[in-house]
Amino acid sequence: MHSFGYRANALLTFSFTILALMCAIASLTDNFNSPSPTANVQILNVNRFQKKSTGDDEVAITIDISADLQSLFTWNTKQVFVFLAAEYSTPKNSLNQVSLWDGIIPAKEDAKFSIKTKNKYRFIDQGSNLRGRDFNMTLHWHVMPKTGKMFADKLVLPGFRLPESYR
Amino acid sequence: MDWQGQKIAEQLMQIMLVVFAIGAFLTGYIMGSFQLMLFIYAGGVVLTTLIIIPNWPFFNRNHQKWLEPSEAEKYPKPQVTGLISKKKTHKK
Numbered sequence: 001m002h003s004f005g006y007r008a009n010a011l012l013t014f015s016f017t018i019l020a021l022m023c024a025i026a027s028l029t030d031n032f033n034s035p036s037p038t039a040n041v042q043i044l045n046v047n048r049f050q051k052k053s054t055g056d057d058e059v060a061i062t063i064d065i066s067a068d069l070q071s072l073f074t075w076n077t078k079q080v081f082v083f084l085a086a087e088y089s090t091p092k093n094s095l096n097q098v099s100l101w102d103g104i105i106p107a108k109e110d111a112k113f114s115i116k117t118k119n120k121y122r123f124i125d126q127g128s129n130l131r132g133r134d135f136n137m138t139l140h141w142h143v144m145p146k147t148g149k150m151f152a153d154k155l156v157l158p159g160f161r162l163p164e165s166y167r
Numbered sequence: 168m169d170w171q172g173q174k175i176a177e178q179l180m181q182i183m184l185v186v187f188a189i190g191a192f193l194t195g196y197i198m199g200s201f202q203l204m205l206f207i208y209a210g211g212v213v214l215t216t217l218i219i220i221p222n223w224p225f226f227n228r229n230h231q232k233w234l235e236p237s238e239a240e241k242y243p244k245p246q247v248t249g250l251i252s253k254k255k256t257h258k259k
Contacts, residue, residue, distance in 0.1 A: 001173035007220050011180055015212045018188045022208070029196065075199040146201050 026076050027148020033074045039067035039155050041084065041137045044116065049130070049167050057130040059123040059162060065101065065139075066114035072143050073108040080105040081142040086123060086160075088135035097138075098123050132164040172226030176219045183218070187211025 001007050041063060048060040065084060072080055083102035089095055100119040105111050140154040168176065187208055195204025 001176050002168060004220055004222075007176060007180075008216075010177070011184075011212075011216060011219065014180065015184055015215075018184055019208065022188055022192050022204070025192065026196075026201065026204075075196060075201055 023147035027145060030074050030076055030143075030145060030148065030151065033071075035069075035071040035153075037067065037069045037072055037141070037155060039065070039069075039139045039157065041065050041139070041157050041160075043160060046163055046167065047118070049163055051128055051166065052124070055128060057125040057128050059130060060119065061100075061123065062116065062118050063100070063137075064114070064116045067112070067139065069105065069111040069141060070108050072141065073111060076145045076147065077108075078144050078146045080111065081144060083140050085138050085140060086135050087138050087156075088133055090125070090127065090129040090133075092127055092129070096125070098125075100137075130162050131166070133162045135160050135162070168222060168226045169229050169231050171229040176226060180215055180219045183215045184211065187215070 001010065044062040044064050046059065046061050048058070050058055052058050063084070067082070069080060069082065081102065081104055083099050085097045085099050087095065087097050099121050100123055101117060102120065105113075136156050136158045137160055138154050138156045141152065143151045188211070191204045191207035191211065194207055195201060
């Protein structure tokens, strides 16, 4: 500690090490958060249901998504990425997951929402298996922290069914 | 800075940074603001820098008394020779 440079180096190194420890502990506090999110999805309308020239089925729907994800936010949350996926099984694939809509929630106030939207991404099957198909709408979310571990979870909403015939 | 001052500087730095870190973390956690924690900690780092890096007078209280040059000449340093005898002599 005999010169300015020596003391400055010691101070900077020590302060940055402590900062890293603070961030690690802040990330650990996220484990104490027990979230209780709710969500509800309804299909308002099936706009189009056709078989494409490639032989794959395609569905265009209008959906009503309402959710309360406010309990996911902690002091260490930067944003929550949420997406809605249609999940079903076919003879060809045991699990199909098709993402229909996603969004970024930047703050706790925006986490309670209700929107009506057409599907943002196309709902196309690998094959022609969608007529009369039962499927689940699963809401997935990724809680992105300011520092540390990212948590991901989902909520399964079963009981949806596509029409028996093309329209 | 003298030796005592250096020791004070190091201890002061460690204590101040740890205290500010704990204070910043608790305040940020209770208020629910990550940014507040960072601001308080940054303020603490700046304050610590201002206190321990410049050569303040209170670091120089215990001035090291070196020997006067005339006093040192009376007791010259012993010359170290390269020859060391390895024979053991037993004298009864």
